[in-house]
Amino acid sequence: MKKSVLTRYRVMAYVTGVLLVLLTLATIAKYVLHMNGAGDVTFAVGFAHGWLYVVYLVFAFDLGAKAKWPVGKQLWVLLAGTIPTAAFFVERKVTQELESKIAEDSPVVAKA
Helix, strand or coil, X not given: CCHHHHHHHXXXXXXXXXXXXXXXXXXXXXXXXXXXXXXXXXXXXXXXXXXHHHHHHHXXXXXXXXXXXXXXXXXXXXXXXXXXXXXXXXXXHHHHHHHHHHHHHCCCCCCC
């Protein structure tokens, strides 16, 4: 597996995680604090998160397929983008697990 597969998953995990935290805060501002303009922010961030979550799903599924994960683990990684802050913790755990695997798969460069 190439390191680029893990890198693009990591980028989308952080983007999805940040947008979901912002969406949660905007929703609290809209419905609990009744702040003016919070509805527009909720709509914009929700729209961005929704579309970028689809990209996250594609990259996470690709990573899981190449890492040959079982279905349960794959589902947990896919759902991490729907639980505020979960994407950060799952991304860290996945990265630690796969970086050693990527290092083992990489060819060693011989020095002259």
